[in-house]
Amino acid sequence: MxxxxxxxxxxxxxxxxxxxxxxxxxxxxxxPEVIERADKLILPGVGAFDTGVKNLTDRKLIPLLNRQAxxxxxxxxxxxxxxxxxxxxxxxxxxxxLSWLDAExxxxxxDEDNVDLKIPHMGWNTLQVCQTHSLLAExxxxxxxxxxxxxxxxxxxxxxxxxxxxxxxxxxSVVMRENILGVQFHPEKSHRFGMKLLKNFAERV
Amino acid sequence: MTTTxxxxxxxxxxxxxxxxxxxxxPKYLGDxxxxxxxxxxxxxxxxxxxxxxxxxxxxxxxxxxxAKITSEAFMPxxxxxxxxxxxxxxxILRLGVEKVCINAHAVEDFSFxxxxxDFAGSQSVVVSIDVKRNPSGRHEVHxxxxxxxTGLDPVNYAMEMxxxxxxxxxxxxxxxxxxxxxxxxELIRRVxxxxxxxxxxxxxxxxxxxxxxxxxxxxxxxAAGSMFVFQGPHRAVLISYPTHQDxxxxxxxxxxxxx
Numbered sequence: 408m409x410x411x412x413x414x415x416x417x418x419x420x421x422x423x424x425x426x427x428x429x430x431x432x433x434x435x436x437x438x439p440e441v442i443e444r445a446d447k448l449i450l451p452g453v454g455a456f457d458t459g460v461k462n463l464t465d466r467k468l469i470p471l472l473n474r475q476a477x478x479x480x481x482x483x484x485x486x487x488x489x490x491x492x493x494x495x496x497x498x499x500x501x502x503x504x505l506s507w508l509d510a511e512x513x514x515x516x517x518d519e520d521n522v523d524l525k526i527p528h529m530g531w532n533t534l535q536v537c538q539t540h541s542l543l544a545e546x547x548x549x550x551x552x553x554x555x556x557x558x559x560x561x562x563x564x565x566x567x568x569x570x571x572x573x574x575x576x577x578x579x580s581v582v583m584r585e586n587i588l589g590v591q592f593h594p595e596k597s598h599r600f601g602m603k604l605l606k607n608f609a610e611r612v
Numbered sequence: 613m614t615t616t617x618x619x620x621x622x623x624x625x626x627x628x629x630x631x632x633x634x635x636x637x638p639k640y641l642g643d644x645x646x647x648x649x650x651x652x653x654x655x656x657x658x659x660x661x662x663x664x665x666x667x668x669x670x671x672x673x674x675x676x677x678x679a680k681i682t683s684e685a686f687m688p689x690x691x692x693x694x695x696x697x698x699x700x701x702x703x704i705l706r707l708g709v710e711k712v713c714i715n716a717h718a719v720e721d722f723s724f725x726x727x728x729x730d731f732a733g734s735q736s737v738v739v740s741i742d743v744k745r746n747p748s749g750r751h752e753v754h755x756x757x758x759x760x761x762t763g764l765d766p767v768n769y770a771m772e773m774x775x776x777x778x779x780x781x782x783x784x785x786x787x788x789x790x791x792x793x794x795x796x797x798e799l800i801r802r803v804x805x806x807x808x809x810x811x812x813x814x815x816x817x818x819x820x821x822x823x824x825x826x827x828x829x830x831x832x833x834x835a836a837g838s839m840f841v842f843q844g845p846h847r848a849v850l851i852s853y854p855t856h857q858d859x860x861x862x863x864x865x866x867x868x869x870x871x
Contacts, residue, residue, distance in 0.1 A: 420708035424683050454733050525810055525832060527735055527779070530614040531657055549856070553658075553688055554614070555710075555735045573613055596688045596710065598655045 409433040409609060410445035412472075414462040416488060417453030421595040422605075429602055431609035439471050447608070448472075448481060452488030456512065456558070457500030459488050469505070476507055480586045482612045484542075487556065490582065490589030499558050507587050509563040510579075521575040527557040532592070534570040534580055541611035542588055542604060543569060543581065550600040552580075552592035559591060588612065617657040617833035618823060618859060620840045621782075621814050622647065624663040624693065627677060631837050632664070633790030635742070635758035641841055641849050648681050651840075654853040656687060660713065660782065660812075660835055662740070663693025664757045667716045670694075675703055682708035692740050692782075696724075698731050705732060713782055715740040716755040719762050719769075722776055729777030738812075739778040741766055743799055744786040751799055758786045766799065767806045774807045781807065782835065785815035792818025792838050795826045804830030820854055 409431055411419050419435045426433040433449075434441055442448065450472075452459050463469050475481045485493045494504045497512035504512075515526050531551045536543055559578040562568050572580035572591070580591045588608070594601030622644065623630050629647050630638035641647065644661070651659060661681070666673060673694050682689060691704055692713025701712050712732070718725050718739050729737045742754045743766045753764040770781055783803055785796035795816045804811045810832030817823055817836035826834050843850035 418705060418708060418710065420682065420706060424708060425686060428686070453736070525808070528614065529735065529780075529810060530617050530833070532614045551615075555688075557735075593688075596686065598652075598686050602686065 408445045409447045409449060410442050411435045411449045411451060412442065412468065412489075413437040414452075414459070414466055414468060416459050416462055417451060418595075419451055421593075422449060422451055422486070425595045425602055425605055426609065429606040429609060431606070437466050437468065439468075442468075442471060442475065446481070447612070448475060448483045449608075450483060450485045450489035450492065452486065452492065453555075454488055455499060456488065456491060456497040456504070457502045459492050460500070460502040460504065463492070472505065476587055482586050482608070483588065484608050484612075485587075485589035486595070487591060487593060490591055491558065491560065493582070493587060493589050494560060497558060508560075508567055508582060508584055508589070510560050510567065510582070512558045513561050514558050515575065517575045524575050527555055528559075528574045529555045531597075532572050532574065532580075534572055535577070536570045537565075538569050538583075540569050540583060542583070542607050544607050544611055546603060547600060550603075552590075552594065552597040552600060554580075554592045556591060560589075615657075615859070616823075616827055617812075618854065619658045619660055619812065619833055619835040620651055620656055620853065621660045621662065621835040621837045622841075623837065624661060624674070624677075625665045627674065630664070631790060631841055635664075635786050635789055638664070639847070644677065645680050645684070647841075647851060649684050650851045651853065652685050652687060654851070656853050658688040658690070658833075659685065660690045660692070660814075662691075662713065666694025668756050668759065673700055673704060675707065678704065678709060679707050690738055690782075692738070698727060701728055701732055705736060711736050711738050711780070713738045713740040715742065716760075718773060719753065719755050719764065722772055725773055725776035725778050729779070734777050734779035737778055738780045738782050739773040740782040740784065741770065741773075741803075742784045742786055743796070751802070754786060767802050770803045770807050770811075774809050778809060780810045780812060780832075782812045782814055783831075788816025790838050791816055794818065794822045795829075795831075797825060797829045800826055800829040800831050804832075820858060
């Protein structure tokens with residue numbers, strides 16, 4: 408059973424829809440008991456960094472999530488804002504993140520050659536895989552994914568970067584530290600490519 | 613790099629999908645759930661779904677229908693039509709829709725866009741702008757499926773909407789709608805020159821070349837209706853979408869157009 412963490416940050420229905428499509432049992436919940444019983448966790452999210460941290464804090468989910476990810480080593484997948492929350496801090500806000508990754512969140516900043524690029528980075532883009540991992544197993548060579556974000560991860564340790572994506576420059580789009588995974592894009596809105604990735608998370612990770 | 617989004621723009625009316633010409637004469641195409649499913653199978657970049665009767669008939673969005681559509685739509689989806697309350701936006705996003713399109717209510721109350729963006733984030737708020745040339749040839753914003761004039765100039769209005777927090781603009785030419793003769797390129801040039809947020813061009817596309825022209829004028833994404841739902845001179849209903857290879861080839865063409 409995969410628990411999709413409900414902390415009031417966006418579009419959980421789409422992730423549940425796609426997990427259902429790939430035959431992965433799942434539940435949307437903020438109930439500590441349900442989360443503890445789950446085999447894997449997905450931390451979704453759309454919105455501002457501080458709102459995300461605040462909502463997790465208000466629901467008293469942070470100690471629980473720390474235990475699940477760091478002690479019990481349960482596989483966790485952060486999606487979009489959920490991925491950014493894995494970092495230590497963000498330029499977007501003041502509050503500390505979960506700090507599971509040695510990373511910071513920074514705003515896209517382009518040099519003169521790319522000043523015309525719009526922020527947010529919105530649309531379909533590809534991955535350059537840096538390290539093989541079961542999450543990215545058997546992905547189509549032309550796999551593309553749907554991105555919407557103005558901030559991105561900057562990892563202190565390149566060993567945490569599974570794949571990167573180019574928008575003006577390369578930024579980490581899939582990250583990993585042991586059982587902790589994160590994707591900047593929206594697999595739940597990325598057709599069969601995202602479906603394959605979520606299926607990998609459900610079956611192979 | 614990100615590829616330009618190519619977006620089917622589908623019109624809902626009384627539970628069915630229709631296609632108009634210059635916002636008139638809605639022709640019935642079929643069941644929206646089936647048609648969205650076909651587009652999903654074709655792996656389209658995104659879909660815009662607009663209920664053209666909701667505001668005119670003073671109805672709320674058809675939430676039940678939207679729920680059925682989203683359960684089989686694994687791409688980003690934008691919905692517009694009859695949105696006048698933040699509560700409605702909340703319900704729509706919860707159903708698995710990424711973006712809401714606000715049209716008439718943005719004209720009536722500019723600050724509603726600010727309220728919507730504060731609630732949902734700018735990335736989820738699209739302001740839909742329907743534009744028609746008046747008898748003297750000047751662009752003017754219209755609402756209520758093109759039936760109501762506003763006196764607003766689309767350039768000033770677009771800048772105001774950006775200021776209020778809109779994340780994107782859906783810029784529709786009523787004069788070109790359904791004609792398949794190409795976009796109103798002057799309109800696209802004027803509006804994209806005045807704002808920094810992405811502008812989705814809509815109204816008039818009939819060929820892949822038309823899409824490229826809009827991109828050249830500054831559109832960040834291109835939407836079309838007839839081009840993706842009709843086939844041949846008699847406008848037989850046939851759902852189609854350019855292959856990624858086609859779009860890629862266009863990007864490589866000698867004219868140097870980047871799509």
